[in-house]
Amino acid sequence: MSRTLHEFERGVLDTLQAHPKDAPFAMIYFVDDQTSSSRTGDSSDRLVRLRRAGGVGVPTNHPSAPEVVAVTLQPPVPEGIDLTFTPVSTPLPSDRTFTDSFATADGFTTPSHAAGSPVPSTASTFESTAAAMDPGWQFADVLVTRKSVVVDCKYMVQDYPVRAWAQLPGHAIVVPISLNSDDDLPGAVMVLGLSPRLEFDHDYEVFVEDLRFNMASYLSAVRSYDADQRRLGDLAILDRAKSMLFSNVSHELLGPLTVIAGPLDDVIVDMEEGGKKDSLVMARRNV
Numbered sequence: 001m002s003r004t005l006h007e008f009e010r011g012v013l014d015t016l017q018a019h020p021k022d023a024p025f026a027m028i029y030f031v032d033d034q035t036s037s038s039r040t041g042d043s044s045d046r047l048v049r050l051r052r053a054g055g056v057g058v059p060t061n062h063p064s065a066p067e068v069v070a071v072t073l074q075p076p077v078p079e080g081i082d083l084t085f086t087p088v089s090t091p092l093p094s095d096r097t098f099t100d101s102f103a104t105a106d107g108f109t110t111p112s113h114a115a116g117s118p119v120p121s122t123a124s125t126f127e128s129t130a131a132a133m134d135p136g137w138q139f140a141d142v143l144v145t146r147k148s149v150v151v152d153c154k155y156m157v158q159d160y161p162v163r164a165w166a167q168l169p170g171h172a173i174v175v176p177i178s179l180n181s182d183d184d185l186p187g188a189v190m191v192l193g194l195s196p197r198l199e200f201d202h203d204y205e206v207f208v209e210d211l212r213f214n215m216a217s218y219l220s221a222v223r224s225y226d227a228d229q230r231r232l233g234d235l236a237i238l239d240r241a242k243s244m245l246f247s248n249v250s251h252e253l254l255g256p257l258t259v260i261a262g263p264l265d266d267v268i269v270d271m272e273e274g275g276k277k278d279s280l281v282m283a284r285r286n287v
Contacts, residue, residue: 025169
């Protein structure tokens with residue numbers, strides 16, 4: 001089992017690399033930082049940074065795969081406001097432009113994404129690191145709803161290498177890597193190209209869900225192990241600090257006690273037997 005984030009990402013990417021028909025392309029983004037932005041009225045937006053851990057079948061420095069993405073998460077919609085979209089049947093039609101938002105039968109949502117070139121990546125400053133805008137993967141929707149999102153990506157992946165079936169996929173699914181029991185934002189997000197030769201039916205959704213669950217379980221174990229290691233490291237630092245404190249205190253006390261012990265020895269040697277000498281001997285014994 002993976003014990004570090006690097007081992008986790010390499011294990012996932014190596015597995016996807018070996019199965020080009022199931023993963024025409026893939027990317028993993030870790031959710032690194034979270035911070036609150038300025039408040040407006042009673043609501044506030046939340047800025048989140050995603051760091052790309054690696055990819056399969058994705059060209060280097062491609063605009064659709066920035067190294068760091070900064071997204072703004074809108075506050076949750078208040079209760080009583082119904083934004084439910086009418087479900088549509090799967091499979092996904094290959095010629096759909098996705099000018100309307102809709103949800104698939106098993107809970108996967110597809111947000112509005114007009115056909116055309118991807119949104120340009122504009123640099124911005126986020127936590128002292130240059131970050132790009134979301135090029136069109138709908139990261140904000142995935143992080144807020146914690147549900148997988150199907151994206152029309154045919155214009156974003158035009159320069160990608162063909163790994164199988166002699167054609168590029170027209171759709172991708174963006175998957176939040178988190179367990180159902182997790183309450184916070186997903187720890188990672190995966191962008192997975194959908195096979196152009198398979199219908200996105202129930203079996204395909206089950207495959208994606210199984211992949212998500214296994215990745216989330218491994219990621220949770222990795223982060224738990226990392227937290228344990230950090231805790232052990234903190235305890236070791238605390239133990240060293242306590243040992244150093246006691247050593248310094250002993251050293252500071254030893255000097256004055258030595259100064260006291262010398263004169264006591266001289267007085268005891270020259271003093272006649274008696275009650276006073278016994279008291280001094282007791283005092284010397286405790287120095």
